[in-house]
Amino acid sequence: xxxxxxxxxxxxxxxxxxxxxxxxxxxxxxxxxxxxxxxxxxxxxxxxxxxxxxxxxxxxxxxxxxxxxxxxxxxxxxxxxxxxxxxxxxxxxxxxxxxxxxxxxxxxxxxxxxxxxxxxxxxxxxxxxxxxxxxxxxxxxxxxxxxxxxxxxxxxxxxxxxxxxxxxxxxxxxxxxxxxxxxxxxxxxxxxxxxxxxxxxxxxxxxxxxxxxxxxxxxxxxxxxxxxxxxxxxxxxxxxxxxxxxxxxxxxxxxxxxxxxxxxxxxxxxxxxxxxxxxxxxxxxxxxxxxxxxxxxxxxxxxxxxxxxxxxxxxxxxxxxxxxxxxxxxxxxxxxxxxxxxxxxxxxxxxxxxxxxxxxxxxxxxxxxxxxxxxxxxxxxxxxxxxxxx
Amino acid sequence: xxxxxxxxxxxxxxxxxxxxxxxxxxxxxxxxxxxxxxxxxxxxxxxxxxxxxxxxxxxxxxxxxxxxxxxxxxxxxxxxxxxxxxxxxxxxxxxxxxxxxxxxxxxxxxxxxxxxxxxxxxxxxxxxxxxxxxxxxxxxxxxxxxxxxxxxxxxxxxxxxxxxxxxxxxxxxxxxxxxxxxxxxxxxxxxxxxxxxxxxxxxxxxxxxxxxxxxxxxxxxxxxxxxxxxxxxxxxxxxxxxxxxxxxxxxxxxxxxxxxxxxxxxxxxxxxxxxxxxxxxxxxxxxxxxxxxxxxxxxxxxxxxxxxxxxxxxxxxxxxxxxxxxxxxxxxxxxxxxxxxxxxxxxxxxxxxxxxxxxxxxxxxxxxxxxxxxxxxxxxxxxxxxxxxxxxxxxxxx
Numbered sequence: 013x014x015x016x017x018x019x020x021x022x023x024x025x026x027x028x029x030x031x032x033x034x035x036x037x038x039x040x041x042x043x044x045x046x047x048x049x050x051x052x053x054x055x056x057x058x059x060x061x062x063x064x065x066x067x068x069x070x071x072x073x074x075x076x077x078x079x080x081x082x083x084x085x086x087x088x089x090x091x092x093x094x095x096x097x098x099x100x101x102x103x104x105x106x107x108x109x110x111x112x113x114x115x116x117x118x119x120x121x122x123x124x125x126x127x128x129x130x131x132x133x134x135x136x137x138x139x140x141x142x143x144x145x146x147x148x149x150x151x152x153x154x155x156x157x158x159x160x161x162x163x164x165x166x167x168x169x170x171x172x173x174x175x176x177x178x179x180x181x182x183x184x185x186x187x188x189x190x191x192x193x194x195x196x197x198x199x200x201x202x203x204x205x206x207x208x209x210x211x212x213x214x215x216x217x218x219x220x221x222x223x224x225x226x227x228x229x230x231x232x233x234x235x236x237x238x239x240x241x242x243x244x245x246x247x248x249x250x251x252x253x254x255x256x257x258x259x260x261x262x263x264x265x266x267x268x269x270x271x272x273x274x275x276x277x278x279x280x281x282x283x284x285x286x287x288x289x290x291x292x293x294x295x296x297x298x299x300x301x302x303x304x305x306x307x308x309x310x311x312x313x314x315x316x317x318x319x320x321x322x323x324x325x326x327x328x329x330x331x332x333x334x335x336x337x338x339x340x341x342x343x344x345x346x347x348x349x350x351x352x353x354x355x356x357x358x359x360x361x362x363x364x365x366x367x368x369x370x371x372x373x374x375x376x377x378x379x380x381x382x383x384x385x386x387x388x389x390x391x392x393x394x395x396x397x398x399x400x401x402x
Numbered sequence: 403x404x405x406x407x408x409x410x411x412x413x414x415x416x417x418x419x420x421x422x423x424x425x426x427x428x429x430x431x432x433x434x435x436x437x438x439x440x441x442x443x444x445x446x447x448x449x450x451x452x453x454x455x456x457x458x459x460x461x462x463x464x465x466x467x468x469x470x471x472x473x474x475x476x477x478x479x480x481x482x483x484x485x486x487x488x489x490x491x492x493x494x495x496x497x498x499x500x501x502x503x504x505x506x507x508x509x510x511x512x513x514x515x516x517x518x519x520x521x522x523x524x525x526x527x528x529x530x531x532x533x534x535x536x537x538x539x540x541x542x543x544x545x546x547x548x549x550x551x552x553x554x555x556x557x558x559x560x561x562x563x564x565x566x567x568x569x570x571x572x573x574x575x576x577x578x579x580x581x582x583x584x585x586x587x588x589x590x591x592x593x594x595x596x597x598x599x600x601x602x603x604x605x606x607x608x609x610x611x612x613x614x615x616x617x618x619x620x621x622x623x624x625x626x627x628x629x630x631x632x633x634x635x636x637x638x639x640x641x642x643x644x645x646x647x648x649x650x651x652x653x654x655x656x657x658x659x660x661x662x663x664x665x666x667x668x669x670x671x672x673x674x675x676x677x678x679x680x681x682x683x684x685x686x687x688x689x690x691x692x693x694x695x696x697x698x699x700x701x702x703x704x705x706x707x708x709x710x711x712x713x714x715x716x717x718x719x720x721x722x723x724x725x726x727x728x729x730x731x732x733x734x735x736x737x738x739x740x741x742x743x744x745x746x747x748x749x750x751x752x753x754x755x756x757x758x759x760x761x762x763x764x765x766x767x768x769x770x771x772x773x774x775x776x777x778x779x780x781x782x783x784x785x786x787x788x789x790x791x792x793x794x795x796x797x798x799x800x
Binding site: 035041048050051053058059060061102103121129133135137142144157161165174176177178180182189191196310313323324330336356363 | 440447466493515522566573580583712714721752753756
């Protein structure tokens with residue numbers, strides 16, 4: 013145990029003396045965590061500015077405008093004098109959509125000749141905005157039709173309650189599963205926080221191991237551990253496992269306590285295990301890269317790139333069932349894919365813990381792969397020909 | 403002027419002889435610029451599996467299920483007898499949505515009463531959720547209109563009149579600039595712009611840190627800091643303008659993103675964008691003491707910068723002060739301006755506020771780059787002076 017604790021002490025000393033490690037492992041991730049949490053604190057998106065061209069200016073057209081304004085997603089921010097001006101406001105980034113009510117709407121409705129029409133043009137340049145607006149504006153147009161028809165039927169002597177049922181024969185009620193407040197933030201924010209965690213894990217691990225090569229201290233590192241690479245590596249990584257686990261607990265505390273994200277799982281421990289395993293898996297990738305390339309700078313660029321790309325592959329932004337099969341297969345090489353699956357299953361879907369054992373095992377495979385490369389790491393570490401390279 | 407080109411040349415040589423910097427500045431730009439579009443290349447998810455719980459099992463209820471199956475978005479893979487069964491399919495990720503048709507659907511329809519169907523969607527997949535909602539909404543409105551037309555015609559109207567009355571105000575909801583609501587078309591242009599910034603920052607920082615490690619700075623310690631900054635910036639500008647034009651023309655064409663706007667307007671935004679990024683990179687590069695500092699400190703910021711720009715999570719969903727803080731990063735205004743020109747066909751005057759911000763950032767970061775460079779050259783001059791004074795005593799300690 014003496015050699016192990018000596019090695020741990022040596023690592024803690026190295027860490028404390030390295031401004032870059034303290035900044036990269038503590039200051040930056042904590043700052044980013046706080047910023048992300050404040051950024052998504054509000055959780056939902058509403059009142060996206062839209063422009064309205066009301067060429068009719070009647071009671072009926074104003075009613076439609078009020079209905080658009082009352083939706084959760086849209087807010088009428090601009091009344092424009094022409095369609096051209098409305099388009100311009102979109103291109104200038106001032107609005108996200110344009111509602112067009114042509115002149116004669118009310119007269120056309122009353123004439124009953126089927127000429128009345130309205131339209132919406134939504135900017136598709138921002139996918140979340142356009143999705144929300146398309147949903148709400150379509151709903152408004154449908155509701156507007158139901159209202160107008162009920163009134164027209166009323167004019168024919170059909171009482172409003174019966175008229176409403178006639179105008180709206182099939183109603184639908186929507187239930188959003190696994191997302192009580194219908195907020196995408198519940199999925200996006202944890203994804204972003206844990207992404208920041210695994211990027212930090214990747215770069216810091218590569219630096220902690222790789223700098224021994226760059227500075228030519230690798231032989232001394234292994235000597236401190238009594239010549240055992242396993243002990244040397246375990247003692248080196250142990251403080252970081254603790255540090256990153258604490259970081260992940262901070263993230264979870266902020267998510268579940270501060271932001272009040274619901275936890276539907278049965279066992280919080282499986283989530284904590286998931287956190288631990290994803291940390292270990294990205295550490296393993298870092299160690300593997302250094303062992304194979306014997307080059308810290310190269311390992312850093314690859315480890316950083318792999319960790320960052322994990323977000324796109326994990327399916328949180330673009331679902332895996334929509335990806336090309338080859339890309340979906342490639343996503344299995346990223347531990348984050350398994351972690352996000354575990355997180356969604358356990359935290360949001362409330363699946364039985366046993367369902368996520370496969371995810372834990374898959375992340376464990378990366379650690380086994382690292383174990384297989386430990387002898388190679390020792391060879392590299394003991395050979396001064398690999399020292400001082402960049 | 404000769405000195406100017408001498409610095410530019412040294413910077414060029416530093417980049418081209420440095421495998422690490424080349425990998426970041428060129429290799430990574432090409433790898434990421436191709437890999438990310440490939441992940442999102444299918445753009446939309448078509449025919450995702452859903453289930454129908456049809457407790458009525460009559461011709462009209464079966465028709466509703468068939469209509470849902472016929473939408474481009476959803477495919478009815480399972481017809482189950484209870485919501486409980488559907489729930490298990492959901493948890494097994496066999497399906498991403500459920501349409502529930504209650505018992506008595508046909509009976510109520512014939513009696514002229516209102517029916518209520520329910521849809522269950524997975525709130526975890528924003529795209530699938532909105533698509534499924536849209537598809538069911540479409541189906542229900544179409545089926546509802548048919549029911550109404552039937553009722554109204556039975557009441558004595560002719561078909562034309564019944565159609566008019568069933569939908570008194572025809573409507574259209576169009577997506578501009580991205581007709582199919584594609585994910586890649588919306589996100590990738592922003593990602594490419596951001597990647598350029600991050601790789602430039604990391605690459606310049608790496609060269610700056612390497613110059614410190616290897617003592618290359620000493621060679622230029624007596625040069626004016628302004629000249630150093632502008633000469634170095636020229637080198638990166640020469641490298642990146644062609645690379646960006648390649649990304650924004652060839653890659654765009656290859657992946658089929660909208661190519662609107664005028665090339666000159668595009669170039670006139672790229673100029674302050676790249677310059678402000680390069681100056682920010684030179685500021686950081688003159689502070690870094692190690693080759694790997696830039697990677698350790700900057701890689702993790704990439705996704706944050708993308709989000710704070712407001713392109714993937716809207717400005718209206720975050721506190722205004724965070725959004726404002728984000729404007730200090732060139733990518734925020736750069737993404738806004740370039741997307742509005744390239745995707746939406748805007749002109750330079752449409753993006754004037756963003757262009758002004760970028761020029762202001764260029765000025766500010768140009769100044770910090772000069773100050774950081776002065777700090778570094780002064781320190782080296784002081785060391786050199788101390789060495790000269792020491793020369794007659796002990797040999798200078800290197």
